[in-house]
Amino acid sequence: MWDELPFLERLQRNRSDLYDASWTCPSCSLSAKENWNHLCSCPAYTKDFQGLNIATHSNIIEAIKCHAPKAHLTPTWKRDLAALSCWELLNTSPTPNFSFDLLLRGFIPLNLVNYIKTLRIASTTVTAIIAESVTATQLIFRKTIWHTRCEQMVAFEKNMGIDACTKKSNAFTYLIDHIHNKVQVQELLHLLSPVSRIGSLGT
Numbered sequence: 353m354w355d356e357l358p359f360l361e362r363l364q365r366n367r368s369d370l371y372d373a374s375w376t377c378p379s380c381s382l383s384a385k386e387n388w389n390h391l392c393s394c395p396a397y398t399k400d401f402q403g404l405n406i407a408t409h410s411n412i413i414e415a416i417k418c419h420a421p422k423a424h425l426t427p428t429w430k431r432d433l434a435a436l437s438c439w440e441l442l443n444t445s446p447t448p449n450f451s452f453d454l455l456l457r458g459f460i461p462l463n464l465v466n467y468i469k470t471l472r473i474a475s476t477t478v479t480a481i482i483a484e485s486v487t488a489t490q491l492i493f494r495k496t497i498w499h500t501r502c503e504q505m506v507a508f509e510k511n512m513g514i515d516a517c518t519k520k521s522n523a524f525t526y527l528i529d530h531i532h533n534k535v536q537v538q539e540l541l542h543l544l545s546p547v548s549r550i551g552s553l554g555t
């Protein structure tokens with residue numbers, strides 16, 4: 353699902369007839385390609401991502417209290433939980449690190465699992481705690497950041513003269529052109545193939 357999100361960069365690649373390659377993020381004034389990495393660092397959503405980060409952290413604490421009421425959540429334990437790399441908004445360190453955007457996309461960091469396990473909670477319960485919290489985070493993301501971003505995108509498209517009708521009416525022509533170009537390339541490759549060349553020499 354995350355790889356399918358219709359970011360401008362993806363639209364520029366798939367519908368170059370409608371989306372100019374020079375267009376940049378419709379939500380901010382930075383001259384940046386709009387894709388997942390940019391969204392996570394886009395200044396227009398910095399506060400929303402920070403809020404989402406805090407909400408996820410709180411959700412995990414609340415889910416632990418719900419699923420494992422006997423777990424001893426000390427201030428030190430909570431502080432060390434907050435220090436895990438999975439809360440960093442984007443991986444900025446030179447070494448590969450598990451950052452919050454991966455957690456948001458549903459990847460579960462092993463260090464988070466192992467850290468919750470230190471509370472002597474069964475593995476299946478730890479999985480349920482994290483899954484429940486991440487699902488809630490994804491829902492908040494869709495209703496806040498992604499919803500706002502889509503509104504920005506619709507306004508941007510309107511500004512550029514792109515609407516639902518344009519997308520549909522141009523889609524068929526674009527597809528035909530695309531197929532036509534592909535056929536030409538295939539014909540060229542066939543003419544250059546060894547079998548084709550032998551055939552040509554024999555005639």
Ligand SMILES: [Zn+2]
Nearest residue numbers: 377379380394
């Ligand atoms: Zn931006």
